Amino acid sequence: MKRFPITATLCxxxxxxxxxxxxxxxxxxxxxxxxAAPASDAPQQTPVAAPAAAEAPADKAAQADKPKxxxxxxxxxxxxxxxxxxxxxxxxVVRPKIAIGNEAFYVKPLLALAGGIHVENLIQTLNRNRxxxxxxxxxxxxxFEGRLGQYVSFKSEFERNIxxxxxxxxxxxxxxxxxxxxxRLQRWNATVEAGIILDPASVDYISTHVADTLLADKYxxxxxxxxxxxxxxxxxxxxxxxxxxxxxxxxxxxPLSTSSSYQVGGSFGGGSRFWERPLGNFxxxxxxxxxxxxxxxxxxxxxxxxxxxxAMAQVFDxxxxxxxxxxxxxxxxxxxxxxxLKLHTNVGIPLFITxxxxxxxxxxxxxxxxxxxxDQLLGTRYTATxxxxxxxxxxxxRSGVGVQFAxxxxxxxxxxxATGDSPAVEPVTKTAQTYLNIGGxxxxxxxxxxxxxYARYQKKQDREDDEIDASYFMTLRLLL
Numbered sequence: 207m208k209r210f211p212i213t214a215t216l217c218x219x220x221x222x223x224x225x226x227x228x229x230x231x232x233x234x235x236x237x238x239x240x241x242a243a244p245a246s247d248a249p250q251q252t253p254v255a256a257p258a259a260a261e262a263p264a265d266k267a268a269q270a271d272k273p274k275x276x277x278x279x280x281x282x283x284x285x286x287x288x289x290x291x292x293x294x295x296x297x298x299v300v301r302p303k304i305a306i307g308n309e310a311f312y313v314k315p316l317l318a319l320a321g322g323i324h325v326e327n328l329i330q331t332l333n334r335n336r337x338x339x340x341x342x343x344x345x346x347x348x349x350f351e352g353r354l355g356q357y358v359s360f361k362s363e364f365e366r367n368i369x370x371x372x373x374x375x376x377x378x379x380x381x382x383x384x385x386x387x388x389x390r391l392q393r394w395n396a397t398v399e400a401g402i403i404l405d406p407a408s409v410d411y412i413s414t415h416v417a418d419t420l421l422a423d424k425y426x427x428x429x430x431x432x433x434x435x436x437x438x439x440x441x442x443x444x445x446x447x448x449x450x451x452x453x454x455x456x457x458x459x460x461p462l463s464t465s466s467s468y469q470v471g472g473s474f475g476g477g478s479r480f481w482e483r484p485l486g487n488f489x490x491x492x493x494x495x496x497x498x499x500x501x502x503x504x505x506x507x508x509x510x511x512x513x514x515x516x517a518m519a520q521v522f523d524x525x526x527x528x529x530x531x532x533x534x535x536x537x538x539x540x541x542x543x544x545x546x547l548k549l550h551t552n553v554g555i556p557l558f559i560t561x562x563x564x565x566x567x568x569x570x571x572x573x574x575x576x577x578x579x580x581d582q583l584l585g586t587r588y589t590a591t592x593x594x595x596x597x598x599x600x601x602x603x604r605s606g607v608g609v610q611f612a613x614x615x616x617x618x619x620x621x622x623x624a625t626g627d628s629p630a631v632e633p634v635t636k637t638a639q640t641y642l643n644i645g646g647x648x649x650x651x652x653x654x655x656x657x658x659x660y661a662r663y664q665k666k667q668d669r670e671d672d673e674i675d676a677s678y679f680m681t682l683r684l685l686l
Contacts, residue, residue, distance in 0.1 A: 282600045286560045287411035287514065287546040290685045291318060291420045294406040296359045296390060297351045304686065305352070313352035315686060316363055320345045320420050322657075322681030329674040341371045343681070345422055347385065359390045368422045386437070400441040405455045407505030407518045408436035408466065411546045411562035413596045413608030416645040418657030418681040425641050425661035425677065429612035431468040433566040433592040434520050434540045436503060438464025451507040458500035466520060467499050469540055471588035471618055472572030480524065498525040516544040526573060533581045538570025538588075558600040566592045576621045586632045590616035596643075604655075605648045612641040637667045645679075657681045 280290070297314065301307060305314035321344045328338045349363035363385040387402040410433050412426070421427050440457035461467035461480060470480035480497075505518035524536035542565070549559040569589045574582040596610035615638045624630040645659035658680050665673040 280604075282558045282604050282606075283511075283548060285414055285604065286548055286558075286598070287414075287562050288409065289412060289414050289417040289421065291347070291417060292404065292409050294404050294409075296392065297353055297361075299353070299356065307352065310355055311353065313350050316347070316349040316351055316361070317686040318345075318347040318420055318684065320418065320422075320681055320683040322418070322679060324419075324423075325678040327676045327678075329676060330671065331673055331675070332671060339371065343368055343372065343419060343679075345420055347420065349385075357391055357393050359392070361386050361388050361390075363387070368419065395446045397444045397446075398441070399443075402437070402439055403442055403455070405436040405442055405453070405503060405505070407451075407453050407507055407516050408434055408455075408503065408520070408542070410435070410564040410566075410594060411514075411544050412594075413562075413598050413610040413643065413645065414604070415598060415606055415608030415647045415657070416610050416643040416659055416661075418645060418647070418655075418659055418679055418683060420683070423661070423677070423679075425643055425663060426610075428639075429592060429594055429614060429641050431465055432590065432614045433564060433594070434466055434469050434518075434542055434568065436464060436466040436501075436520070438466065440464065442503075449509050451505075451509070453503075453505040453507070455503035455505075456501070457503075458498070460495060461497050461499040461524075464499070464501070466501055466503075466522070466540075469520075469566075469568045469590070470499075470522070470524060470536075470538060470570055471568070471590055471616055472570065472584075473575050473618070473620065480526075496526075496528045498528050499523075512548055514544075514546040514548075516542070518542040520568075522570070524570070530581070534571075534583055536571040536573065536583070538568065540566055540568040542566040555601065558606075559597065560600075561597040562595065564592070564594045568592075572619055574621050576623060579621065579623070584619050584621055584632055586619035586634060588616065588618050590614065594641075603649065607646040608644075610641075610643045614639045614641075635668050637665065639666075640664045653686055654682065654684050657683060 280293075285293070299310075301309050301312040302314050305312040307313055322342070323340065324343045325340045326338055328336055344366075345368040346366040347363060348365075349361070351359070351361035351363075353359045365383050365385050367381040367383060369381055384402060386404055388399050388404075389401055391398045410430055412421075412430075416426055419426070421430065436455065436457070438457055439459050440455055440463075442453060442455035444451055444453040457464045457466070461470075467480055472480070480499075499522065501520050501522040503518060503520045505516065507516040508514065518541075520540040520542070522538050522540075524538070525533070526536065527533040544562070544564045546560060546562040549561075551557050551559065567589070569587050572584045572586070572588050574580075574584050592612065592614045594610065594612035596608060598606060598608040600606035615636070617634045617636055619632045619634050622631050622633065640663070642662040643659060644661075645657060647655050647657050649655045660676070660678055662676045663674070
């Protein structure tokens, strides 16, 4: 704590070591009992002061009732361009209806269920013998979140994965993963978080009506990951002022500790991508630990009633051989920008329209994986650009339709050594992937929705046949 005086101060305040601060926001029990004695004594000693004493509890009671409005369902304006499954909003200050505890100290459950039918149509694949199929899908996320007073909140969430074609139920084959595991300190418009965190500035704006499988399928998940979506181990701090949010995040661990490592391109260990490398060699049931990945993420966001905008830089280093001191570090960066508009109109029925635009460009060094050229970097860097855009049209509350298009293009270098009179060259392989989603959502209740979606994927790569597939989803989902 000596090295982090600001964090130590926030911890002390959050745990209630400064009585004066806690006195400014007394617990509901104190609010109700403190005025009682003066009110009963007032008629006997100071009749003139009685009305003032009577008004104070009423005002405080009214103020205590106001925060309970936060327990209402999220409005389309609040959820515009995002989704409940990637919502970074802290739990409400006042205890929600489904919770255990009192008004200031409580724990509430987290539950997200999605299930339905997925029809997969393989139009063109590299393996021409593969067949299309219809599959039932199921996904569950569960955990809890809550508050420990005014300044401390927390969240712990796990997931039973969707798996491929329903392969995650029988004979213990279900795959579980850990999602957000965060403790949060807040005061003076500042926020400090640590654990497994989600950086809100790293989340692209999306169509809320294509999140029927909770963004767990490749058509909605992969564009987010390529653009630098960051959920993982780390710490982050932010400061809010008049709509602006200045943020800074830090992660330093194995590449599998954060989803932001997905954006790193090039060949690592036999042609695999960076995030795949630790999975290639398991030791005592654990992924390979010879790689180290660290990323710094400054960001600036602005929220207005008519639009939202975000800008972010992710600067990262890769050490691909922690067991060697001779290998060079790989440096890279990702520059991101996001814009969302919030438009209200009326064409006989009120409409809420939210067009959005996202762009990200990453570049990083690439290792020379050719035999005899160990501990060398290629002269050509890996580059990739992720572009996405779309629009949501909310027709009745949160119900409506949405369209989302994404395109990921990259240039990945390789190496051919010199032979005879031919000099060494670094040919570049170009790849373009496109994702299209068209979906609709109808909310039966505040917590249960019916979704339908058409999705299409196409991949074009130099010297390879195109890959094309389409999918149709019909799902029910529950979000508490």
